[in-house]
Each structure stands twice: as C-alpha cells, then as structure tokens.
Amino acid sequence: MAEKDVLxxxxxxxxxxxxxxxxxxxIGGQLAQKTGGELVAVLIGEGVQGAAAxxxxxxxxxVLVADGPAFKLYSTEGYVTAAAKAVEKVQPGxxxxxxxxxxxxxxxxxxxxxxxxxxxxxxxxxxxxxxxxGIRPALSGKIQHVVTIPESRPQIASIRPxxxxxxxxxxxxxxxxxxxxxxxxxKIRAKVTEVxxxxxxxxxxxxxxxxxxxxxxxxxAENFKIMNDLxxxxxxxxxxxxxxxxxxxxxxxxxxxxxxxxxxPTLYLGFGISGAIQHLAGMRTSKxxxxxxxDPDAPIWQIADYGIVxxxxxxTPALIEEFKKxxxxx
Amino acid sequence: MxxxxxxxxxxxxxxxxxxxxxxxxxxxxxxxxxxxxxDEFAVEEALKTKEKIGGDSxxxxxxxxxxxxxxxxRTALAMGADTGIHISDPALDSADSYATAVALAAAAKKAxxxxxxxxxQAIDGDFAQVNSRVAETLDxxxxxxxxxxxxxxxxxKAERRIEGGEELIEFPLPALISCEKGLNEPxxxxxxGIMKAKKKPLDKHDLAALGLSADAVKPRLQIQEIRIxxxxxxxxxxxxxxxxxxxxxxxxxxxxxxxx
Numbered sequence: 001m002a003e004k005d006v007l008x009x010x011x012x013x014x015x016x017x018x019x020x021x022x023x024x025x026x027i028g029g030q031l032a033q034k035t036g037g038e039l040v041a042v043l044i045g046e047g048v049q050g051a052a053a054x055x056x057x058x059x060x061x062x063v064l065v066a067d068g069p070a071f072k073l074y075s076t077e078g079y080v081t082a083a084a085k086a087v088e089k090v091q092p093g094x095x096x097x098x099x100x101x102x103x104x105x106x107x108x109x110x111x112x113x114x115x116x117x118x119x120x121x122x123x124x125x126x127x128x129x130x131x132x133x134g135i136r137p138a139l140s141g142k143i144q145h146v147v148t149i150p151e152s153r154p155q156i157a158s159i160r161p162x163x164x165x166x167x168x169x170x171x172x173x174x175x176x177x178x179x180x181x182x183x184x185x186x187k188i189r190a191k192v193t194e195v196x197x198x199x200x201x202x203x204x205x206x207x208x209x210x211x212x213x214x215x216x217x218x219x220x221a222e223n224f225k226i227m228n229d230l231x232x233x234x235x236x237x238x239x240x241x242x243x244x245x246x247x248x249x250x251x252x253x254x255x256x257x258x259x260x261x262x263x264x265p266t267l268y269l270g271f272g273i274s275g276a277i278q279h280l281a282g283m284r285t286s287k288x289x290x291x292x293x294x295d296p297d298a299p300i301w302q303i304a305d306y307g308i309v310x311x312x313x314x315x316t317p318a319l320i321e322e323f324k325k326x327x328x329x330x
Numbered sequence: 331m332x333x334x335x336x337x338x339x340x341x342x343x344x345x346x347x348x349x350x351x352x353x354x355x356x357x358x359x360x361x362x363x364x365x366x367x368x369d370e371f372a373v374e375e376a377l378k379t380k381e382k383i384g385g386d387s388x389x390x391x392x393x394x395x396x397x398x399x400x401x402x403x404r405t406a407l408a409m410g411a412d413t414g415i416h417i418s419d420p421a422l423d424s425a426d427s428y429a430t431a432v433a434l435a436a437a438a439k440k441a442x443x444x445x446x447x448x449x450x451q452a453i454d455g456d457f458a459q460v461n462s463r464v465a466e467t468l469d470x471x472x473x474x475x476x477x478x479x480x481x482x483x484x485x486x487k488a489e490r491r492i493e494g495g496e497e498l499i500e501f502p503l504p505a506l507i508s509c510e511k512g513l514n515e516p517x518x519x520x521x522x523g524i525m526k527a528k529k530k531p532l533d534k535h536d537l538a539a540l541g542l543s544a545d546a547v548k549p550r551l552q553i554q555e556i557r558i559x560x561x562x563x564x565x566x567x568x569x570x571x572x573x574x575x576x577x578x579x580x581x582x583x584x585x586x587x588x589x590x
Contacts, residue, residue, distance in 0.1 A: 073497075076474075109465065111428070111463070111550075112428065112459075112462065112466035113466055117551035118551070120458055138457075140453060143347050143356075143559070145556055146554045146555040148552050148554055149551055151550075190500070194498040196498065198494055198496075204494040258343055258453065266589050277343065287589070303561065304563065306564065306579055307579075308568045308569075308575045309567060310575065315575070315576060318572045318576040319576050319579070322576050322577055326590065
C-alpha cells in the first residue's frame with residue numbers, strides 16, 4: 001500500500017549482491033512492520049535478474065529490477081533515474097540506501113530530485129509518532145543528531161555499513177518485476193570508463209568487521225607485515241593512523257580518521273596509535289576498541305575498551321599465537 | 331572559463347562541542363571557525379584550473395551563513411580567488427542541505443559557471459549531501475570524492491574513490507566536482523594575497539537577489555535534538571608480562587566482548 005511501504009535500494013557489484021543490501025533488508029523489514037507496509041527492493045545492474053529473487057530470503061517481498069547494459073557500471077545519472085522510477089511506482093513512505101560510496105552518491109541526488117529530506121549515515125532508525133526518526137553522528141562522531149523529515153515524502157535515509165543486523169536467510173523467494181526505468185545509456189553525461197580495484201582482496205576498511213591498525217610506533221613500512229600477519233589470522237583489514245601515513249609507512253588509502261576513512265568495525269585493534277583527535281574521529285564508533293600502547297597516558301585509552309600497556313613488537317607476535325590457538329579450538 | 335567554488339565555514343577539528351539548552355544547536359562562543367578542510371582542496375583545484383586554462387578565467391567563491399563566513403570568503407580571495415558572494419537571509423537561518431543547495435545553486439547560476447568545485451563534505455554536519463543536491467538542482471553531472479582530475483575547457487577525466495578501489499570517469503562541462511583529500515596540496519594565502527583580498531569585490535545576496543522565495547528554501551529535515559553519544563567504555567588496561575596480558579586479553583575478547 002502506498003506511503004506505508006519501505007523501498008530499499010539494493011547494491012550489487014559484478015552481479016553479486018553486497019552485504020549492505022542484506023543490512024538494508026533487515027532494518028527495512030523492521031520499519032515496514034511498524035508502518036504496516038511491504039518491504040520492496042530495487043536492484044539496478046546488468047545481468048542481475050537472477051540474483052533478485054534471493055533477496056526474498058532476507059525478507060524482501062518484491063524486487064523491481066532495472067537490468068541492462070546502461071547499468072553495467074555505476075553512473076549517478078543512470079542509477080538515480082532508475083531509483084526515481086522505482087519510487088514513482090512504489091510510492092513508498094520510506095526509502096533506504098547504504099551510506100556506501102554508491103549509496104551516498106545516489107541518495108543525495110535522489111533526495112533533491114524528489115525535493116525531500118535525507119538522513120545521511122544513519123546509525124539508528126525507528127518509527128516515532130508515525131514518522132521516521134534517524135540518529136546520525138555529526139562533528140566527526142563527537143555529537144549525534146536526532147532528526148526527522150516532517151512533511152516531504154518519501155523520507156530517505158542512508159545507513160552506515162555494519163550497524164544494522166543481517167536477518168536470518170529463511171524467507172521465500174521474492175517476486176521479481178522488471179522496472180520500466182526509462183534510462184538511455186547514450187544520454188548519460190558522466191560515464192564511468194573503468195573500475196580499478198585496489199591491491200589485496202580484503203574487505204574495504206569502510207565495510208570491514210575487524211580492523212588491525214598501526215601507528216607511528218610501527219617505525220617502518222616493512223613492520224606493517226606483522227599487522228598483516230595478525231589481520232590474516234583473525235580475518236581483518238589493515239588500517240593506519242595519519243602519523244603512520246605521513247611517515248610513509250602506509251599508503252593514504254589505508255588512513256583512518258578525519259581526512260582518511262571513517263570505519264565502523266565490530267572489533268578495532270590499534271597498535272602504537274596515540275589516539276589524536278583526528279584519528280578518533282574516524283574510528284570512535286567501533287563497537288569494541290582494543291589498544292596496545294607503551295604510553296599509559298596516551299589519549300587512545302580514553303576510548304579503549306581493552307588494552308595492553310606494552311611494546312607492540314612484544315605483544316603482536318604473542319597475540320598472533322594466542323589467536324591461532326583459540327581459533328584452532330573453534 | 332567561469333569557475334565557482336562553494337565553501338563553508340566550520341568549527342575547527344579540535345572543537346569540543348557544547349550543546350545549547352534547547353538541544354538544537356552548538357554554543358558558538360568558544361568555537362574557532364575555519365574554512366572546511368575539504369573546501370581547501372576545492373579552492374586549490376579552482377585556482378589550478380584557472381592557471382591551466384588561462385585566458386579570462388575567473389574564480390568566484392560562494393558561501394552561505396552568518397556574517398562571520400565573510401572571513402572564510404576572504405581567505406579564499408587571499409589564496410587567489412577573484413570575487414566572493416555571501417548568501418545571507420533570515421529565512422536561511424535553519425537551512426538544511428536541501429535549502430542550502432537551492433540557494434547555492436541559484437547563486438552559482440547568477441554568477442555563471444562552467445565548473446563548480448566543492449569539498450566532499452563539511453566536517454561539522456557531515457551530511458555530505460549539498461554537493462550532489464547542487465548538481466541536481468542545476469541539472470549537471472557530479473563527480474564526488476575526486477582524487478585525480480584532468481580538466482580541459484570542455485570536459486574532463488577524473489578518478490573518484492569507492493570501496494576497494496577507484497572509478498575512472500569521463501564527463502563534459504558544465505559539471506560539479508567534489509574534492510577528496512589527495513587531489514592536491516592547498517596553498518597558503520601569502521601576505522600580498524591577504525592585502526589584495528581586502529580590495530576584491532565581495533557581494534552580499536539575500537534570497538530576493540537570488541530570485542528565491544522563503545517557501546523555496548523551506549527545510550525538509552528537522553533536527554529534533556543534538557546529543558553527546560554515550561561512551562560505555564569498559565576501560566580494562568592490562569599491564570605485566572606478555573605471557574599473562576596476552577592470554578587475558580584474548581579471553582576477554584572471546585568471553586566478555588564476544589567479538590572473536
């Protein structure tokens with residue numbers, strides 16, 4: 001039913017549904033239950049028809065598919081137009097996207113096209129007095145905004161990766177419908193000509209569930225090997241502080257913080273990181289923060305849940321062995 | 331080439347926020363305001379573009395906000411921008427990203443542009459919407475999170491950062507480019523630059539001057555409350571020999587925190 005329904009903009013890359021889509025289905029399903037509406041998804045891409053029905057396992061009732069060569073690679077213009085068509089068709093009260101590179105790019109442009117509000121980077125979403133209420137970090141996580149979109153519809157929100165749970169995959173297949181998207185590939189002005197993957201197959205920092213991060217105390221680029229070794233054992237992605245990047249120990253793509261990436265893992269392990277305010281800005285929302293630092297007065301301790309006051313070069317090898325032992329037990 | 335840069339004045343990164351009694355705003359008293367750090371990359375890229383394209387290229391800086399934002403416009407003028415526009419109107423006091431974008435787009439249109447530069451986001455609200463919303467209002471392509479740019483008088487090639495890699499994009503002008511760290515190294519304002527900036531034209535535009543009604547900038551988003559997030563930290567700090575501290579930490583991570 002119009003206005004009660006929740007529409008999620010599912011994400012895929014290379015035809016594979018991304019985890020953020022399941023997180024969207026999880027929170028989207030909860031909101032739809034409260035509004036008494038249906039959970040509908042729009043899936044945009046090339047050759048994605050086959051993957052669409054499987055979204056049903058995560059609670060999606062219906063998937064509108066915009067499939068074609070125009071959507072092989074992401075373009076703001078093509079994807080926003082298709083998403084807007086889906087909104088026009090479903091007339092949802094709420095639209096959710098990921099706060100991913102794609103979702104952030106798409107959601108803001110879509111919100112302006114629909115002349116409505118957008119809660120970026122939501123870490124909490126609920127229905128209060130019949131309206132969507134979002135909680136979002138601002139000022140680099142030092143404050144939170146509680147926001148609503150009082151009048152305009154739909155109410156749009158983007159969600160931070162790793163915040164909302166993936167529901168159990170036990171639902172029936174979703175019904176799949178082809179969306180009349182009206183996108184003409186020839187009319188897209190800004191065209192993506194290539195997507196280049198960074199070296200290493202690990203999860204990107206912004207989506208990683210576990211992060212091992214090194215600071216200036218690593219002393220040299222080659223010493224990041226022990227960070228990699230530890231990360232391999234626990235399935236983590238390696239990050240770095242600005243001090244380590246500025247000293248040339250790690251590339252900027254690995255930088256976490258104000259001018260680097262904002263991360264939100266379940267487990268963050270920081271080694272030899274003092275915890276400058278700019279670094280905290282990028283990782284303070286991590287669920288569990290572990291510090292290893294020689295200096296018992298370093299600012300990182302103000303936000304650490306656990307930690308060892310010691311030399312990282314002594315602690316890390318022992319930690320690798322201990323994690324190996326534990327994980328071998330299962 | 332007509333180049334426009336959108337800049338915002340934000341609290342500097344060291345700011346310790348204090349929330350007003352009505353919980354809707356931050357106390358401004360103790361805040362030190364600076365140019366939004368990402369906007370410095372935008373100003374630099376605008377100046378580099380002007381230098382590269384040459385001819386009668388101009389750089390116009392546009393900012394919206396209370397009178398104090400004039401300082402930030404002057405900073406950009408001191409770096410080398412040519413003219414400034416300050417958008418100020420009581421109807422914009424509670425402007426959200428929607429209203430801000432409508433006003434900025436109108437000012438850019440009035441000034442005329444071939445390309446618009448802005449930061450990838452402002453570090454205070456962190457909404458990261460105004461860039462895309464301005465591009466949509468003006469119906470021009472947007473290139474967000476740009477880390478590399480090769481611009482000519484008619485179009486360009488850019489690289490932008492996405493999860494796990496980069497996208498390479500080709501686009502025609504006019505377009506909007508939001509700038510990410512790594513794109514360039516912003517220059518400092520020189521002393522002669524600061525002296526010159528005082529004499530550069532800086533216009534103040536209210537909504538009427540932009541041809542907008544108060545209704546056209548009605549906010550879509552409402553901040554109900556601003557709060558300081560709870561920090562429920564356990565604060566377990568282990569000291570001693572690694573043969574004791576390491577097994578203890580791993581045990582805590584498994585049994586108490588349940589993250590391994």
